[in-house]
Amino acid sequence: MQESVQAKTISCIDAVKVSQIVMIALVMVGSVIGNSMICVLLIRFKTLRTVTNVLIANLAVVDILNAVTNMPLMIMWYICKVPYLNGRTTSWFIVTWYVLLMYLTVFNLTAMTMDRFGAIVHSIWYYSWKSVKKAKVAVLMVWILAAAYTYGMFVLGLDIDLGDAPVLVYRKHYFKNFGRLFIIPGYLVPFMIMLCAGAYIWYSVHQHNKRISTFCSIGKRFKNDVKTAKTICLTVMAFLLMGVLPMLLHNISKIHGTWSHFLAYFLGHLNGMANPIIYALKTQRFRKAFVLLFKDPLGKSQPQMTSNNPTDLCALSRIAPHNTDVCRKINYI
Secondary structure (H helix, E strand, O other): OHHHHHHHHOOOOOHHHHHHHHHHHHHHHHHHHHHHHHHHHHHHOHHHOOHHHHHHHHHHHHHHHHHHHHHHHHHHHHHHOOOOOEOHHHHHHHHHHHHHHHHHHHHHHHHHHHHHHHHHHOHHHHHHHOOHHHHHHHHHHHHHHHHHHHHHHHHHHOOOOOOOOEHHHHHHHHHHHHHHHHHHHHHHHHHHHHHHHHHHHHHHHHHHOOOOOOOHHHHHHHHHHHHHHHHHHHHHHHHHHHHHHHHHHHHHOOOOOOHHHHHHHHHHHHHHHHHHHHHHHHOHHHHHHHHHHHHOOOOOOOOOOOOOOOHHHHHHHOOOHHHOOHHHHOOOO
């Protein structure tokens, strides 16, 4: 009798579990393909390697890591309940890795929002100051801060020993004992920064749109910055809906195995597949580069990224004569 119950526990062959596995597998494949394409485009086309796109590429790498590690692990420990994913050490590493990728996404989205804040609110100064090298430093800082926050939090979980309990049981104890004290600020503070920066960006656009419309190059650049900001805003909103909503579902449905409980995990993973779709639908530069990649995959052709209109530099010089070289290096996603 005990053997049959155990076999039933670790079995994945029933309609509900099969449908859940298929859903996770589809998101996993879509996330890997979509985010890998973003990385391939940045490797192939040098003109796509802008500050914003470096941050987007970092987010794509995080989504790929989530797809190839956390999604298969979720199938094993959450749906199929395999017997070998249990115990103190295994559970600690699985849960901390899951949380690390979560905070990498949050901190990277914060950096992307601040990039748009600088581009729109402090336009001339920011374009003369920013560089791809500094963007790479920002990516490094995102990883360091996320790792420090995550592993600093889970040091408190090293003493929790529930024997051979499964990962889900350990995860509940981590959240109950110390997770709530860290997870809420870890979400709340970055999203407050994004909200305040987004509100100020909207205010700046509203205030300066008419003022700069008489200058050809500045108006064109500003419109591109606004389009990029809208794309980043959609990315942030997608994460907000797929990050906060799962928390609410966790509170509503505390029974393991129900569809609402499963969707709380599933929506968090779905966000990784949504990001490349947002870039493809909202960003013309990525679409052009994607088409060019298939036409000339191994060549040296580049999608046009800057304006060749000589009046652009003239218009810019009327606002900031000492920064006329800035237009030559302005790229957009």
